[in-house]
Each structure stands twice: as structure tokens, then as C-alpha cells.
Amino acid sequence: MRSLSAHRLRLVLTALAVVLGTSFVAGAFMLTATLGKAFDDITEANYDGVDVILATAPEHPLTLGMAGDIGARNDVARVEAIDQRPVIILDAEGAPVQTGGAGSWLLAYLPPEDAVSPPLAVVQGSPPAAPGRAVLNEDAAESAGLEVGDTVTVIDAAGRHEFILDGLTRFEAATGGWAGLQIPAEQFRAGFTDGVHTERIAVRAAGGDPESLRQSLAAAYPGVTVMTGEDAAAADSEEISSQLAFFTYILFAFGLIALLVGTFIISNTFSMIVAQRTREFALLRALGMSRFQLSGSVLVEAALVAVLGSALGILVGVGLVELITWAMTAAGFGFPDAGLGLDAASILVPLGIGVLVTVLSAWIPARRAGRVHPVQAMRSGDQSVAVPLGTRTVIGVVLLAAGLAATLVAALATGWDTTSRGILTGAGTVGIVLGVLLVMAVVARSMFRARFRLGGVITLLARTNLSRNPRRTAATAFALTLGVALVAAVGILGASMKESVFGHIDESMRAHAVVSTGMVTLQGVPDQALEDLREIDGVAGVVPVTWLPVAVNGVTVGNVGAAGASPLLATDPRPAIALEITGGTFEEVDTAAGVGLSRSSSEQFGLGVGDAVTVETPGRAPLEVPVLVVWEDNVAYTPVAVTGAVAEQLVPDRSTWFTQNVFVTFGEGADEEQVFAAVTEEMNSYGILQVMDRYQYRDAGADQVNQLMSVVYALLALSVVIAVLGIVNTLALSTTERHHEFGMLRAVGTQRSQIRRMIVLESVVIALFGAIVGIVVGVWLGWCLVRILASQGIDRWLIPWDQVLLLLLGAVVVGAVAAVWPARRAARTTPLSAVG
Structure with a gap:
């Protein structure tokens, strides 16, 4: 003490x-506790009054008929079929209602006497009493500037729908900008569902124990997920918290x-x-x-x-x-x-x-x-100072060599799976890091003891001090080395990813325009928008990229939400993407049932044109269909796709289809600027759709990678901040240790400015030393990562030289800033300190 x-x-x-x-x-722990507390409150409010809930599953879908049968039971007081559809809500000006992360939803309105859980209270106006009328929660209405009597437009997978607001509702648990538009239940069932199935069935018991009712319903409907309202609330809360984890x-x-x-x-x-x-x-x-x-x-x-x-x-x-x-x-x-969660x-x-x-x-x-x-x-x-470096250096060289060998083997072992190569790379990286830490001391001593004429006496004094305790110099520099190595490796991975994926897109893309949703949403490009595009003069081809929940030979190549999905092959994609056919043809993909495969996928499955392949989706019998076409591998296009005939048989509910992008090709001789303007004007009427040319599309994709990288860079920047503190700490303690030395230098005529310059030089050299070693290590690790991920489509290696230069310049700035206070402290030393 x-x-x-x-x-x-x-x-x-x-x-x-x-x-x-x-x-x-x-x-991290407080945020977890805070979110858990908040969503516990929300889900409990959602299940207020619900004794038992039945949830649909692909293998055991729920139907409205089942809801009617449950409602006729003597131990059931009330039953409600619950559904909601993700939509985009446009205000009276045609602008989308901003809903943040909670999304906007279309729901059925039930009067209080028919609902199991308490419905949203209408606080202004009246409930929707006829088709074409709706109510909206007041928070969303306020953010969109909507009032009772205004017209709102809803966009779903099919197209546009208009409703007049009859009233506003209040949802105390609404968060994240949640928007809920409710319309009469009859219109919702007829226009936005298949009229047969439902997502959930909420049940209120006619007295008795909810657990007894749950057991009875579970026995009556084997295979269906049946939970008490309390358990369902806990499960929903846990799922939401995990999504925000x-x-x-x-x-x-x-x-x-x-x-x-x-x-x-x-x-x-x-x-x-x-x-x-x-x-x-x-x-x-x-x-x-x-x-x-x-x-x-x-x-x-x-x-x-x-x-x-x-x-x-x-x-x-x-x-x-x-x-x-x-x-x-x-x-x-x-x-x-919900207040701060502190556990x-x-x-x-x-x-x-x-x-x-x-x-x-x-x-x-x-x-x-x-x-x-x-x-x-x-x-x-x-x-x-006198502690020898021999044993330390030998151990460091061995670890460094072993780490380099391990990462090199992982990078070149193309026959191994990615997981094994990743584990070996991780072990090799640990060896490299420890080896560099141990070897840096002897490197620092040798480098700073080297006799060369550069910078005069002050520079010589700075180098001499750094070589005096190489362990300290190495340990101080290594904190920065670690941060810079991570930044460099991640930078190379990000640059290589962009060059590999979006470079291929730039080279392979033939489409003149791309239509996509311009905001984060669960709603894709509507089918009606596709028809509108085809009718524009000058548009020669429309190639949508649509995903649906099917697997080919048990393999999916993407996700829609949490479900695996595969793309739809509804038309010849070559007007949009330069593809080379290696077998079969695209001529029958718009009518026949079958699949298309890339060359690598066909080799993986051991299949060729005409061979049968299994296509399946949960809850339906699988289909055996032939391979219709095989194309050469192309990063810009999918490795697996199913035709429209397969999609219609396995997934007839088109609300589960998701159109991510639409590639639009203009006709020969058409005025590209004029057609592009016409496409833009038509798509603007949907509020959410964004039109880009091929270069904007490439850059937009690269920007997504940049956003991801920015999060990583922010994380790694913290290590650099701590490294700066380490340099400050080392220099501050060093100035105390060298108090007599500074006093002697002042006694023989050294000026305060020279003392300051000496300390700044030491700091800058330490920072540069750490940064240079970090860049070397980062470049090596970045190359290894790119080699390992080559099978995932990252097949081009690129060093972002501007970032490397920025790291070096940043090291100089870091060293100079870190030395400001220790240098001033050292410069205040008086000549009398030499004898103090």
C-alpha cells in the first residue's frame, strides 16, 4: 500500500x-442482462392471457381447421389463429416508414371479444370495419407523419396494396421502431395467406391448469410443438436475446x-x-x-x-x-x-x-x-540489463520456425478441409506471435547497437538507450506489433475478399442495371415490380435472383432468415451474367422440372446432365428431377439452382420466396441513359427499391464488406490505444529511472529541447519498430488466410498498400503523441539532479 x-x-x-x-x-455482461430483462417484459406482455400456444413446423403445419376443432373443445374458452406478414409500409408521400431493426408487419385485427391475448388498444379513431381499412400503431404513425384518414401503401411479395387509416393503436412493448398495420381478419386471410394454414394457435383454457391442457393438446396433435404461454414467452425471449447477442x-x-x-x-x-x-x-x-x-x-x-x-x-x-x-x-x-441489467x-x-x-x-x-x-x-x-538473451532467442527462433511451417502447410494443403487448415493456422499463429515476442529483443539490441552515422549525438543517445534494455524495448514495441499485425491481416483479407468477389462480378456482369431493396428489410422485390420492368420500352431481359427454402442433394447455398435456401433458375441467366455452358442447355429451364449445377457442384455430387438429383423442402415429399444444365464455375453466379416447375411443386406458397436482386439488360441500340431513367422512375414508385448501374452495384457490395471491416478495425484500434498507453508508461518509468542521466546531460550542456527530442525519437523508433514487425507478420498471416479461403471464392490476394502506408504514418504519430508528456517531464530535469 x-x-x-x-x-x-x-x-x-x-x-x-x-x-x-x-x-x-x-x-458485455451488462448488455446481455439488460436485453434479457427487457425482452422478458416484452414477451410476457405478448403472451398475456395465453395459456397454451401451438407453433407450426414444416413437418407438421397448423391449419385454420385445427383452430376450429380446438375451439370446440369443452376445456377451451377461446382460440385465436395468429399470423403476421413482413411488409413495407409507405406513407402518404410514398416514402417507407422507418422501422429500424424491428421491421414493419401486416396483421389481422380481431375485436377484444374474439382475441385470446389482449389486442392493441385503439386510442384514436375506430377499429377497421371494412376491407381496405386499417389501424396503425401510434409510434409508427408519428414517425411517418400519418394521421387518421391518410392513405398508406403496403408492399408485399405480390405487389402494392392501399389502405385508409381508420384509427391508431398503442403497443406499450413496441421497440426498435416496430410498425404494425392491422386490417380486418377476413381480408388478411383472403389476400395475404393461403386461407388454409396458420403460423400459431393461441388457446385460453376454460378453467383448470394450463399444463393439463397442454398435455391434452400435445396428445391430440402428436408432432406439433405445444407449449404453455409462460414457456413460449421464455423461449421467444431467449431467441430474441440470442439474435442480439x-x-x-x-x-x-x-x-x-x-x-x-x-x-x-x-x-x-x-x-x-x-x-x-x-x-x-x-x-x-x-x-x-x-x-x-x-x-x-x-x-x-x-x-x-x-x-x-x-x-x-x-x-x-x-x-x-x-x-x-x-x-x-x-x-x-x-x-x-427496461433499466440497466446488473447481475x-x-x-x-x-x-x-x-x-x-x-x-x-x-x-x-x-x-x-x-x-x-x-x-x-x-x-x-x-x-x-545484464540478463543474457541466448536461451530466449533460441526458443523464439524455434517457435517462429514452427509457426511459419505450420501456417505454410495449412496455406498450401489444398486437399484438407477448411476447418483442419484453420486449426493448424491458429496453432501456427500462436507460435509466430510467441516467437516474434522472444526474437524481437535480440533484433532490437543488434539493430540499435549498429554503428552508422545518422542524426548526430541525440540520435546516438536515443539508439543507445533503446539497446541498453532490449527486453523492455521489445515488450513495449510488441504491444503495438500485435495490434498492427491483426489490422494488417484483416485489411488484406478484406481487400482480397472485395477483389475476389466484386472483381469477378465486374468482369462477368452483362446487365445494365440492378434493382434491389435499398433498405434492411424482410421483404424482397415484389412480383409486380418484375412485370413492370418487363413492360418498359428498351428492356430486353429481366433476370431475378430469387431464393426459396429447398435443398439439392441435402445442400443449400444460402439463407433466407434462419432457413437454408437455394436460388431459382426461372430463365436463361446469360443476358445478365457471362456464363460458359459445359453441358446441357438453358432452353428448358422456364418450363421443365430440373436443376442447374456449376461444374464444381456436379463433380461434388458425381452427376452430369440427365442424371437424377433429389430436391426437398421440410414437410413435403422430395422430388427426383434431372440435371438440365451445367455451367463453368463463376463467383458471380450460384453453384446450384432449381427451376420454376420444381419450386411450384415443392413451395407453392410464394410468400416464402425472396427476390433479392433483379438484373435488367437493355436492348441493342437502346438509349441506355433513357432506359435507365425509365427503370429508375418506375421502381421509385415502390418506395423501397433502389436502381444501380453495374459499377454502383459492385461498389455497393464492396461497401458492405467495408462496413463489416470497420467494426473489426474499431475493435482492433483499441489494442493500438492500449499500446500507446504502454509506450507512455514505459517512457514515464524510464525517465524516472534515468533521472541522474538526464541531470548529467544537462550539466554538460544538453538543452531541454534536445532532451525532449531524444525521448520523442526513442518513442517514435519503438512505435516504428513495432509497426514494421506487425506489418510483416500481418502480411504473412493475411496471405495464409486468403490461401485457406480460396475454396470459398476468395481466390485473389491483394495488399492494400494505402493502408500499410497509413499504419506506418500512424506509428510515427503514435510514437510522437505518446512521448509528449514523458519528454516534457524529462526536459524539466535540472543539472543538480546529477548529484542528487
Whole structure:
């Protein structure tokens, strides 16, 4: 305690590394608890009054007839068939209602006397009493500027539908911009469902125990999912929380990376502390303190720093959760206001991790302190300087060579599966990281001891000091090395991904325009929009990219929601995409039942043109259909597709089809600008549809990768921030250690500005050293990752040189900024300090 109170600055700098790491860990657990609490409240409100709920499944679909049979039972008081459809709601001006992450939905309106769960209360106007009338929740109406009597347009998979608002409803649990438009149940069943099936059946018991009713209904309908309302609410809450768990994972990843980098800083800090207190420890040993007590005192000091840093980190974690909540609400993805979720895990886990990481980081320095001999009380200076590097270097070279060999084998072993190659790459990366850490010390000593004329006396002094304790220099630089290596590897992966995927699209695409939904939505391009496109003068071809829930030989190539899906082959795609046919023809795909395969898929299945393949979807008997066509592999096109005849037989409910994009080709001799303008004008009437030319489409896809990369870069930037703190910490402790040295330099005529320049040079060189090594390691790991993912379509390797240059320039800035305060502190040393 006395040591900590005597060196408050050292305490703050060391604890700050712990704060940054534990704050994100604490925030992750608090966010999880907050979301869990909020969605528990919401789902409980949704199932208020529901005793038993039956949920549909592909193998056991629910029907309206089943709902009628259940309602006729003596132990049932009321029954309700519940459905909702994802739609886009346009306001009176034709603009889509902004709903953030909750989406907009079309629902059936039931009067209170017919509903099982309490319906949305009509707070203004009246319930919808006739077809073409609707009610909308007041939050969505307010954000869209809608009032009772306004006309709203609904866009679903079929096309546009108009409704007049008769009233506004209130939904207390609405969150994230949720919009719910309710229309008369008869119109909803007739126009937006098949009139036969339903998604859920809610039941209210006529007295008695809900569990008894659940068991009775489960026995009457074997295979159907039957739950009590309480269990269904818990299941829905858990599912929603899991869907939002990526926020938690991101924060937790921030915390782990921060603590990983902070480990080296903490270890380096305590190594310097032990070195500076050698005489103090020797005197304590001379007075009778045991080695165990001496090592224990250092570990206790580390534990106290950890407790302080972790406690502050928990408080910062509270601020992080509040900041995330505010940001998501401002962006339209508002979280429900249920207060801060603070459970035992939010306190104990970050506290335990912070203490564990800090104590383990200080373990080796603490053992070194215990090895101090009483005779060292008569010596002065840094006792760690003379520690040899031979064993350390040999171990480092072995680990580095083993890591390079492992990653090289993983990169070149094309016959292995991706998982095995990934595991080997991970093991090799650990070897490379540890090897680089150990080897950097001898590299630093050799590099900074080299005799060459550059920069004069001040530069020589800076290099000499860096070579004086190569372990310290290497440990300080390595924190930055780790962050820069991760940034470089991810940057290469992102650049290679964009070049591979969107480079191929640019080369293969023949379409003049692409129509897609211009917002995050569960609703794709409507069928009516496809018909409108075909009728525009100058449009020669319309090739939609439509996904449906079917599997070919048990394989799906994409997802719609949580379900696996495969694309639809409804027409010849070659007007839109340059494809080379290797077998069969596209002539029959618009009429015959069959599938199309890429060359790799046909080889994987062992099938050729004319061979039978199995196409299946849950709940229906599979079909055996022939392979109609095989095309050469093309990243811009799907490896598997089924024809429209197969889709109509297996998935007749077109509401489950999802049209993601539509490629539009103009006729020869058509005025491209004029036709493009006509397409844009027609699609603008749908409010949600966006028209792009081939270059805008390529760039839009690349922007999605950039957005993903920006999240990763933000995560990795934290490691750079902690590395800066490490440099500041090292320089600050170093200036204390070199107090007499600075005084001597001032006594022989060195100016304050020269002292400052020397410290800045040391900091910049450390930062550059760490960045250069990090870039080399990152480039190697990036190349290995791209090679491993070649089978996933990332077959082009690209180094983003602008990013590499930015990393080097950033290292210079980092070094200069980190040295500002230590340099000023060193420059204030007076000549009298040489004899102090």
C-alpha cells in the first residue's frame, strides 16, 4: 500500500490498461442482462392471457381447421389463429416508414371479444370495419407523419396494396421502431395467406391448469410443438436475446483483445518496477524478508492495481451500455427501456478476469524480485540489463520456425478441409506471435547497437538507450506489433475478399442495371415490380435472383432468415451474367422440372446432365428431377439452382420466396441513359427499391464488406490505444529511472529541447519498430488466410498498400503523441539532479 501511494502516477498508468479491458467485458455482461430483462417484459406482455400456444413446423403445419376443432373443445374458452406478414409500409408521400431493426408487419385485427391475448388498444379513431381499412400503431404513425384518414401503401411479395387509416393503436412493448398495420381478419386471410394454414394457435383454457391442457393438446396433435404461454414467452425471449447477442460478442472480443495487449504492458511495467527497486528489495532481504514474502508483496501490489482497475472498468462498462443504447435508439434501432441489467456476472466476471490477468502478468517480475540477493543492496542501476538473451532467442527462433511451417502447410494443403487448415493456422499463429515476442529483443539490441552515422549525438543517445534494455524495448514495441499485425491481416483479407468477389462480378456482369431493396428489410422485390420492368420500352431481359427454402442433394447455398435456401433458375441467366455452358442447355429451364449445377457442384455430387438429383423442402415429399444444365464455375453466379416447375411443386406458397436482386439488360441500340431513367422512375414508385448501374452495384457490395471491416478495425484500434498507453508508461518509468542521466546531460550542456527530442525519437523508433514487425507478420498471416479461403471464392490476394502506408504514418504519430508528456517531464530535469 505504501509503494502504491508513493507512486500514484505509476498506479494510474498501470490500472488504465486493466480499466480498458475489463470495461468491455463488464459491458458485455451488462448488455446481455439488460436485453434479457427487457425482452422478458416484452414477451410476457405478448403472451398475456395465453395459456397454451401451438407453433407450426414444416413437418407438421397448423391449419385454420385445427383452430376450429380446438375451439370446440369443452376445456377451451377461446382460440385465436395468429399470423403476421413482413411488409413495407409507405406513407402518404410514398416514402417507407422507418422501422429500424424491428421491421414493419401486416396483421389481422380481431375485436377484444374474439382475441385470446389482449389486442392493441385503439386510442384514436375506430377499429377497421371494412376491407381496405386499417389501424396503425401510434409510434409508427408519428414517425411517418400519418394521421387518421391518410392513405398508406403496403408492399408485399405480390405487389402494392392501399389502405385508409381508420384509427391508431398503442403497443406499450413496441421497440426498435416496430410498425404494425392491422386490417380486418377476413381480408388478411383472403389476400395475404393461403386461407388454409396458420403460423400459431393461441388457446385460453376454460378453467383448470394450463399444463393439463397442454398435455391434452400435445396428445391430440402428436408432432406439433405445444407449449404453455409462460414457456413460449421464455423461449421467444431467449431467441430474441440470442439474435442480439452479437453486441455482447463484440464487446467481449473488445475486452479480450484489450486484456491480451494489456498483459504485455502490465508485465513490462512490473518488470521495470522490480528493476528500479532492486536495492530496496535487497535491503528488505538483508533485514530478514523471505523470497516468498518479497514475491508476494509484488503480487499483492498487482492484485490491488487489478481490483482498482477492474472496479473502475465496471463503472466504465455501465457508461458503455448507456452509450450503445443511446446510439441504437438514435439510429432507429431503439432498445426497450427496461433499466440497466446488473447481475452477479456483470460484477464478478470482469473483476475476476482483471485480477487474474494482472496477477499472471506480474508473476515473472514477482519471481525475479524474490531472487534478489542482499548483497545487491550495495549495487546501483538496473540489474536486468545484464540478463543474457541466448536461451530466449533460441526458443523464439524455434517457435517462429514452427509457426511459419505450420501456417505454410495449412496455406498450401489444398486437399484438407477448411476447418483442419484453420486449426493448424491458429496453432501456427500462436507460435509466430510467441516467437516474434522472444526474437524481437535480440533484433532490437543488434539493430540499435549498429554503428552508422545518422542524426548526430541525440540520435546516438536515443539508439543507445533503446539497446541498453532490449527486453523492455521489445515488450513495449510488441504491444503495438500485435495490434498492427491483426489490422494488417484483416485489411488484406478484406481487400482480397472485395477483389475476389466484386472483381469477378465486374468482369462477368452483362446487365445494365440492378434493382434491389435499398433498405434492411424482410421483404424482397415484389412480383409486380418484375412485370413492370418487363413492360418498359428498351428492356430486353429481366433476370431475378430469387431464393426459396429447398435443398439439392441435402445442400443449400444460402439463407433466407434462419432457413437454408437455394436460388431459382426461372430463365436463361446469360443476358445478365457471362456464363460458359459445359453441358446441357438453358432452353428448358422456364418450363421443365430440373436443376442447374456449376461444374464444381456436379463433380461434388458425381452427376452430369440427365442424371437424377433429389430436391426437398421440410414437410413435403422430395422430388427426383434431372440435371438440365451445367455451367463453368463463376463467383458471380450460384453453384446450384432449381427451376420454376420444381419450386411450384415443392413451395407453392410464394410468400416464402425472396427476390433479392433483379438484373435488367437493355436492348441493342437502346438509349441506355433513357432506359435507365425509365427503370429508375418506375421502381421509385415502390418506395423501397433502389436502381444501380453495374459499377454502383459492385461498389455497393464492396461497401458492405467495408462496413463489416470497420467494426473489426474499431475493435482492433483499441489494442493500438492500449499500446500507446504502454509506450507512455514505459517512457514515464524510464525517465524516472534515468533521472541522474538526464541531470548529467544537462550539466554538460544538453538543452531541454534536445532532451525532449531524444525521448520523442526513442518513442517514435519503438512505435516504428513495432509497426514494421506487425506489418510483416500481418502480411504473412493475411496471405495464409486468403490461401485457406480460396475454396470459398476468395481466390485473389491483394495488399492494400494505402493502408500499410497509413499504419506506418500512424506509428510515427503514435510514437510522437505518446512521448509528449514523458519528454516534457524529462526536459524539466535540472543539472543538480546529477548529484542528487
